[in-house]
Amino acid sequence: MELTDIIKAAFEKAYPGEDFSFVRVLPATDPKFGDYQCNDALKLSKKFRANPREVAAKVVACLPTSDVDVASPFAKVEIAGPGFLNLTVSTDWLNAQLTTLNAQSKCGIPQSGAGKKIVIDYSSPNAAKQMHIGHIRSTVIGNAIDRIFRSLGYEVIADNHLGDWGTQFGILIKGYRELLTQEERDNLSVPYLEKCYVLSAAKAKEEDGVWKESCKAELVKLQQGDPDNLALWRKFIDISIAEFNRMYAKLGVKFDTYRGESYYNDTMPGVVKRLQEMGLAVESEGALVVNLEEEKLGVAIVRKSDGGFNYTTSDLACVEMRVKEYDPERIIYVTDARQQLHFKQWFNIAGKMGVTAKLVHVPFGLMSFQGKAISTREGNLIKLDELLAEAKKRSLAIVESRQQPAGGVAVTAPVAEDSDGTGNDALAEAIGYGAVKYTDLSHDPITDIDFSWDKALALEGNSGPYLQYAYARVCSLLEKAGTYREPPSAAAGNSRLASAAGETHRGTGAFAVTTPSEKRLALQLLEFPGAVVRAAEAYKPSVLADYLFQTAQLYSSFYQNSPILKSEESVKNARLHLCALFGNVLKTGLGLLGIETPAHI
RNA sequence: GGGAUUGUAGCUCAACUGGACAGAGCGACGGUUUCCUAAACCGUAGGUUCCGGGUUCGAUUCCCGGCAGUCCCA
Numbered sequence: 001m002e003l004t005d006i007i008k009a010a011f012e013k014a015y016p017g018e019d020f021s022f023v024r025v026l027p028a029t030d031p032k033f034g035d036y037q038c039n040d041a042l043k044l045s046k047k048f049r050a051n052p053r054e055v056a057a058k059v060v061a062c063l064p065t066s067d068v069d070v071a072s073p074f075a076k077v078e079i080a081g082p083g084f085l086n087l088t089v090s091t092d093w094l095n096a097q098l099t100t101l102n103a104q105s106k107c108g109i110p111q112s113g114a115g116k117k118i119v120i121d122y123s124s125p126n127a128a129k130q131m132h133i134g135h136i137r138s139t140v141i142g143n144a145i146d147r148i149f150r151s152l153g154y155e156v157i158a159d160n161h162l163g164d165w166g167t168q169f170g171i172l173i174k175g176y177r178e179l180l181t182q183e184e185r186d187n188l189s190v191p192y193l194e195k196c197y198v199l200s201a202a203k204a205k206e207e208d209g210v211w212k213e214s215c216k217a218e219l220v221k222l223q224q225g226d227p228d229n230l231a232l233w234r235k236f237i238d239i240s241i242a243e244f245n246r247m248y249a250k251l252g253v254k255f256d257t258y259r260g261e262s263y264y265n266d267t268m269p270g271v272v273k274r275l276q277e278m279g280l281a282v283e284s285e286g287a288l289v290v291n292l293e294e295e296k297l298g299v300a301i302v303r304k305s306d307g308g309f310n311y312t313t314s315d316l317a318c319v320e321m322r323v324k325e326y327d328p329e330r331i332i333y334v335t336d337a338r339q340q341l342h343f344k345q346w347f348n349i350a351g352k353m354g355v356t357a358k359l360v361h362v363p364f365g366l367m368s369f370q371g372k373a374i375s376t377r378e379g380n381l382i383k384l385d386e387l388l389a390e391a392k393k394r395s396l397a398i399v400e401s402r403q404q405p406a407g408g409v410a411v412t413a414p415v416a417e418d419s420d421g422t423g424n425d426a427l428a429e430a431i432g433y434g435a436v437k438y439t440d441l442s443h444d445p446i447t448d449i450d451f452s453w454d455k456a457l458a459l460e461g462n463s464g465p466y467l468q469y470a471y472a473r474v475c476s477l478l479e480k481a482g483t484y485r486e487p488p489s490a491a492a493g494n495s496r497l498a499s500a501a502g503e504t505h506r507g508t509g510a511f512a513v514t515t516p517s518e519k520r521l522a523l524q525l526l527e528f529p530g531a532v533v534r535a536a537e538a539y540k541p542s543v544l545a546d547y548l549f550q551t552a553q554l555y556s557s558f559y560q561n562s563p564i565l566k567s568e569e570s571v572k573n574a575r576l577h578l579c580a581l582f583g584n585v586l587k588t589g590l591g592l593l594g595i596e597t598p599a600h601i
Numbered sequence: 602g603g604g605a606u607u608g609u610a611g612c613u614c615a616a617c618u619g620g621a622c623a624g625a626g627c628g629a630c631g632g633u634u635u636c637c638u639a640a641a642c643c644g645u646a647g648g649u650u651c652c653g654g655g656u657u658c659g660a661u662u663c664c665c666g667g668c669a670g671u672c673c674c675a
Contacts, residue, residue, distance in 0.1 A: 029621070039620050042658070052658075081621055082658055296604080298674060340605060341673055365607085366672070398640070431640090442626095443614065446606070448671065454627095455613070460640055461626040462614085469640050477637055527617090534617060546615065549625080560633095560642040601640075 003073060003087070006064065007038050013062040014055075015048065025087065027527060031516070034078065034086035035523055041083045052083030059085070091513060097526055098511040102581050106151060107588045108529040113154030119322050120146045120156055122334035123253070126163035127240040127260070128172055128193040131247050131384040133451055134374045137364045140440045140594070142334035143253045144541035145362065147592045149332075152536055157256050157326055160244075161318070164237050164260030168197065170219025173232050174211070175200025190243040193236060237262075247384055250433060252594045264317040268309045271317045272302055280352060290349055300345040312346045319350050323357055330358035332539065337363035337446065362539045365448035374451070382451070391432030391457050392425075398459065399424050399431070399601070430596040431465050432457070438464030441593050442545040462549050464595055467586065470552040472601040473559065474583040479599075481565060481576050511581075512574035517558040522578060524551050528585045532592065541593055548589045555582050 003025040011020040023040045041059060045052035056079045064072045073093035078086040101108045122142020125131050131139075143158075150156045175196040176185065184192045204212040222229040241258055248254065272288060275281035281288045286305035292298060302313050322331060333343060343361040350359060366373070369380040439456050443449070459465045513522045531547035564575045587597045 026617070026620095029616095033621070037620085042620080045658075084621070298604085336672095337606065338672055344605090363606085368671090395640095402638090402640080447614080448607075450613095458613095458627080463626085463640080465640055466626090469638080473638055473641085480637065530617080538618090542615090543617075546625090547617090550615095553625080556641060557643090559637080560639095563637075565637045601638075 003036055003089075006073065007059070007085070007087075010059045010062040010064075011040070014058040015044075027523065028086065031520065033080065033084070034076065034088040035519075036087040036089065038085040038087065039083075041085060045083065053079055056083045056085055094513050094519070094522055095511040098513070098522055098578070098581060101526060101528075102511075102577075102584075107585050109151050109532050109588075110529055111153035112533070113149060113152040116153075116329045117155045117157070117326055118149060119159055119326060119328045119331040120149070120334070121159050121161050121331065122146070123244075123248075123255075124161045124163065124335070125244060126168075128168065128190065128197060128236050129240075130190050130194065131244065132374070132381045133369075133384060133387055133456075134367055134381070135384060136387075136436070137367060137440055137445070137449075138334050138336070139248075139251060139253060140437050141362070141364055141445050141541060143251070144437075144441055144544075144593050145332060145334065145536075145539055147594060148532060148536050148541065148544065151532060151588075151592055157328070158254070159257045159259055159322075160255040162237075162241070162244075162258055162260035164240075165262040165265065167215075167219055169222055169233055169236070170215040170217075171200045171204060172197055172236060173218040173222065173229055174215045175203075176232060179203075188235065188239055190240060193239065247388075250388055250429070251437070252433075252596070259318075261314050264314050264321065267317040267321060268313045271313060271320065272309070274353070275302055275316075275349070278353070280349065290345075292345055292348055295348055297341065297345050297348060300349065302349075311342065312349070315342075315346050316350060316353070319346075319355055319357075319359070320353070323355055328357050330360055332360045332362060334362045334364070337365055339363070360539065362445060364445035367449045367451055369451045371450060387436065387456065388433060390453065391436050392428045393432075394457050395432035395435065395459065395465070396424060396428035399428055402601075427598055427601065430598050431459070431468060431601070434464035434468055434590075434595040435459055436464075437593065437595055438467070438545065441541045442549070444542050445540060465601075467548055467552050467590060468595070468597060469601055470555055471583060471586050471590070471597045472599060474555070474579050474586070475599040477559075477564060477579055478576065478583065481572075510574065511577050512570070513578070514571075514574075515562060517554070517562060518575070518578060521551075521554045521558050521582065524554050525578075525581055525585055528589065532589075535592075544589060545593060548586060548593075551582070551589075552586065555579075555586075 004023065007025050008020050008023045011023055012018070020040075022043075023038065025036050025038050028034050028037045041056035042052045044050075044055050048055060060077050060079065063074065063077060073089050074087055075090040076088035078088075080086050120142060122145075123135065123139040125135050146156055146158050172193065176188075176193075179199045180188075180192060180196050184195075200211070200215065204215055206212075218229060222233055237260070272281065275290065276288070280290050281302050282291065283289075284299070287301050288303035290300045290302055292300055300312050301310060302316070303309060319331065322328065335343075340361065340363050343359075343363075347359045347361070368374060369378070369382070372378050372380060374380055435457050439458060440449070442462060511522070513519050527547065528551075531544055535541055535543040535547075559579075562575065564572060564579065566572075567575065590597050
């Protein structure tokens with residue numbers, strides 16, 4: 001029985017017939033207040049016209065005692081301050097909870113999403129362009145939310161809503177035919193497409209307007225289904241997706257579908273027609289708009305004065321199709337905070353059109369570079385590829401320097417390389433990419449970020465590598481103790497990256513928490529499932545990242561100050577058991593953030 | 602002009618949705634490796650939580666009014 005349920009039952013017994021659904025037991029804010037606390041007696045003092053301490057005392061009197069009910073988890077219950085309930089749990093209860101947690105799959109993450117379906121829409125880069133640092137946030141935050149919801153048992157459809165339609169394709173098609181060399185056309189790549197766009201767009205600005213008109217004509221042909229232009233467009237998209245997938249592979253990101261804006265071209269007119277029939281959309285200055293003044297959301301255009309559609313239209317068409325095809329419980333959109341009004345507008349319209357799925361916008365703050373917006377004009381579009389290469393380079397330098405300390409003689413034998421000789425490369429990627437992801441995930445998404453190399457690639461303190469290092473040390477410890485098992489060839493050809501999901505290593509013997517630092521770590525480990533749930537409810541991977549960092553700190557402190565392998569047998573086994581549980585929690589948690597956990601660093 | 606969002610230590614950020622003395626990392630200063638991985642650990646210094654009201658037993662958190670940054674709409 002959960003502690004919250006026990007306390008709630010005591011409240012109900014003390015004050016029958018009242019609603020105590022709000023009662024919660026939380027971890028104590030400080031060890032001197034016990035292990036857990038409940039502050040809800042204070043809230044009732046006014047209602048019952050009683051001194052809050054008396055309310056608390058009455059509740060305490062209704063708690064089960066160990067004599068009557070063997071289930072009592074409390075070693076001590078105190079009423080403190082104005083009426084706080086400070087709860088100290090018994091060692092037996094704590095050990096039993098640890099045993100339960102240890103036995104559960106996924107480290108006790110509740111399967112509250114079983115049977116429910118959700119769609120997550122994230123990353124969504126524009127075709128024919130390389131991904132840059134501005135794309136990190138949606139990709140990394142979206143993927144972590146994706147993984148977190150999957151871990152809770154939800155069926156998740158991850159959709160990449162590519163920017164694959166629009167005026168740029170007229171410019172690209174015209175440029176491709178007339179400005180690229182034959183060799184460039186034969187070896188078409190995203191960089192060539194970028195070059196093509198820049199050249200063609202420049203010509204489109206020429207005074208006479210001839211090139212511009214010609215681009216427009218190509219666009220119209222494309223929109224009308226001209227086979228040649230359509231084939232060319234398809235080629236551009238395929239090349240773009242291949243390039244994106246190269247980045248996603250590095251980041252460990254996978255999508256179920258890649259439905260760009262173009263996917264909804266055919267259904268947009270129908271959506272607009274229905275909006276008109278429902279009386280929601282009306283003509284205004286040549287455009288068709290939905291007036292949302294009543295909701296204080298301004299006016300949303302659904303068809304521009306030139307007859308073209310915009311994001312509101314395509315988002316509405318898209319949501320209708322998703323509802324029809326998947327019937328999801330909710331749809332989550334991970335985009336930057338500038339689009340908040342846009343999402344509020346069309347969520348509102350979708351509701352009026354009968355969409356009942358819960359629509360959630362997860363906004364994240366803008367990324368800037370040295371205080372300036374990231375844009376082509378500012379020339380600060382650092383390519384994602386470049387960032388990842390730098391991340392790898394920096395961690396590789398550290399990896400190698402650790403293997404060859406001052407003096408040039410290796411203190412520890414260099415770790416055996418893989419057959420292809422890329423052992424350190426793979427390690428540097430796990431660490432470098434992990435650092436980049438963690439930097440983003442450890443902050444509340446809404447925070448604006450001013451990009452800097454040093455921040456993005458932090459390797460010390462509250463950083464990805466700190467957590468990976470803690471994991472590597474616990475693996476090493478368990479290996480030395482003989483309780484560590486390498487994953488059964490699951491790490492797919494790379495024995496040094498034991499990051500395959502589901503693998504566990506178990507300590508031997510039972511839990512036996514004794515010292516204060518063990519107890520603090522143990523109590524913290526029990527909070528893991530709750531941290532995952534909170535992260536999901538708030539759509540903030542940072543909640544989980546923060547939990548994992550705190551947990552690793554408690555572990556590092558415990559590890560540094562308590563001998564484990566050198567302790568006598570019973571203490572050693574109990575501590576190893578706790579270490580193994582920590583290792584599982586850390587690995588599972590980092591896995592939810594999309595961060596690899598090498599067994600050796 | 603209307604709206605969104607942010608404002609916490611020198612810097613970057615937390616604070617479990619209203620709880621006890623506001624915590625971490627970086628940076629600064631000092632300590633810890635014949636000992637399980639020093640990407641670590643331990644300690645010291647550092648705060649008018651932007652300002653002013655209000656609600657509450659209790660406010661970084663909620664409400665009102667300002668100020669400042671960023672963004673969106675017109």
